[in-house]
Amino acid sequence: MANTPQAKKRIRRNGRRTVINKNRVSQIRTKIKAVEAALEAGDKTTAATALTAVQPELARGVSKGLFHKNTAARKFSRLTKRVAALG
Incomplete structure (x- = not known):
């Protein structure tokens, strides 16, 4: 105590x-x-819009100490690749 x-x-x-x-x-x-x-639904425009909302949140999480910067970069990179593959 x-x-x-x-x-x-x-x-x-x-x-x-x-x-x-x-x-x-x-x-x-x-x-x-x-x-x-949005990726599961196959809607690229919605997925791209949602992806632009995720990026600053991940960056804020890094600055606040919630995530390591490489973890956030990896998550964002993988999501970006999946959205680009929809096209």
């Missing part, structure tokens, strides 16, 4: 940050699923 005021504050802060980070990851996953749903 935390004894010092600093450790107690860190526990409170970590709890708040965990909620925020889970919401951010959930939002990114939802946008990725929108791209994948």
Whole structure:
């Protein structure tokens, strides 16, 4: 158990940050699923539009420390290739 005021504050802060980070990851996953749903439907324009919404979210996730930059680059690259293959 935390004894010092600093450790107690860190526990409170970590709890708040965990909620925020889970919401951010959930939002990114939802946008990725929108791209994948459009790919499954074979709708290239919707997939391309959803892909443009995913890219800044992934970049924001990297800047906030949710993902490693190579992980975000890999996810975006794979989605981009799949959208381009629809054409």
